[in-house]
Amino acid sequence: MPIYSKDSSKPYKLSRTRIENFCSCKKCFYLEERLGISKPRQFPFNLNNAVDELLKNEFDQFRGTDTNHPLIEEYGIEAKPFDHPDVEDWRTRNKGIGFLKEDLNLYFYGLIDDIWISTTTEKLILVDYKATSKKGEVSLDAPWQISYKRQIEIYQWLFRMNGFDVENISYFIYCNGIASKENFNNCLEFNTKIIPYKGNDNWIDRITYEIKSVLESDEIPDASENCEYCRYILKANL
Numbered sequence: 001m002p003i004y005s006k007d008s009s010k011p012y013k014l015s016r017t018r019i020e021n022f023c024s025c026k027k028c029f030y031l032e033e034r035l036g037i038s039k040p041r042q043f044p045f046n047l048n049n050a051v052d053e054l055l056k057n058e059f060d061q062f063r064g065t066d067t068n069h070p071l072i073e074e075y076g077i078e079a080k081p082f083d084h085p086d087v088e089d090w091r092t093r094n095k096g097i098g099f100l101k102e103d104l105n106l107y108f109y110g111l112i113d114d115i116w117i118s119t120t121t122e123k124l125i126l127v128d129y130k131a132t133s134k135k136g137e138v139s140l141d142a143p144w145q146i147s148y149k150r151q152i153e154i155y156q157w158l159f160r161m162n163g164f165d166v167e168n169i170s171y172f173i174y175c176n177g178i179a180s181k182e183n184f185n186n187c188l189e190f191n192t193k194i195i196p197y198k199g200n201d202n203w204i205d206r207i208t209y210e211i212k213s214v215l216e217s218d219e220i221p222d223a224s225e226n227c228e229y230c231r232y233i234l235k236a237n238l
Contacts, residue, residue, distance in 0.1 A: 003036045004215045011100055014211065016110030016154045019204075020147055022211050026221035027230060030214055039229050051131040051175050051190075052113060056091070059114055063087070072116070075194045077171070079116040079125050087115060099161035104212045112155050116171075123167040126155045131190075133177030138193055140172065148172065149197060157201040168198050 004012050014033075022029040031037040062069045064083035072079060089095040091111050098109030114127035128151065132138060140148060152170045159166050175190040214221060223230035 001032075001036060001038065004033045006216060009105070011105050011107040012215070013098075013107045013109065015096075016108075016151060016158075019108065019154055019207065019211070020150060022207065022214070023150060024147070025224035025227035025230060026214055027223040028227060029211075030217075030221055033215060047188075048131045052129045055129050055173060055175075056114065071173070071192065071194065077116075077194070078119045080119060082115040082117040082124060084115070090115070097155075097158050097162060099158055101208055104208060106208065106212060108154075108158065108208070110151075110155055110158055112159075114173075115159075118167060121165075121167065123165045124159060125167045126152055126159065126170045127173060128152055128155075128170070129173050129175070131175045131177070133179050138174040138176050138195070140195055140197060149199070152197060153199040153201040154204060156199050157204045160201070168200070170197050170199050171195065172197060 002013070018029070018033070021032065028039060032039070059069055059081050063081040068080050086097075090097045091113060093111065096109045096111045098107055100107045112126060113129045116125040116127055117123070118125055128148070130138075130148070152172075156166050156168075156170065172195045174193045174195055176193070178189045178191060181189065223234075
């Protein structure tokens, strides 16, 4: 894993996930980016990834056609899947959409799930897929879901930095697995809901300078009060 060097002239790459790591805990961010000490990796969410891939395939069937996805029409959204030669790159690992902030020599990038285009303003609408299985309605109201909101705002910022006109309104396609069926029959069914979210990416430019300052420092930042990992390490250090 590459680590940041103050002596390197090569732009340092930071993914959307690493920006989120910085927002969550500067200490954990520093340990990983400067010292190469990463938190234990989580197991991959393969079922969630499968839902993502199926949704991408499904929306791709309507990209560049005269018909629209039924879910977009059901919600009365004046948009359609955006047809662009770089769509696949924007959502492919090791590619994505990126932007070099030259004054910081930092390259920021991310992988988007989907891009729609407004049929009235012709602005881009950024879309993220989420999958879960819970009782009741899905929403974006939980405190931990601030990371979802930051995620879509970072995508909005990246597309704007690449010269695209982007709507503030984005959408989360939330698939909620139904666990109350009597029989499985090798089929997992979902209730799918589109949740709008009005993003505001004004905070990101400031954060990029804070990130650079932390990367350049030789002092480890304090842990975030809300970092469960740092609390665990502190309590385990008996």
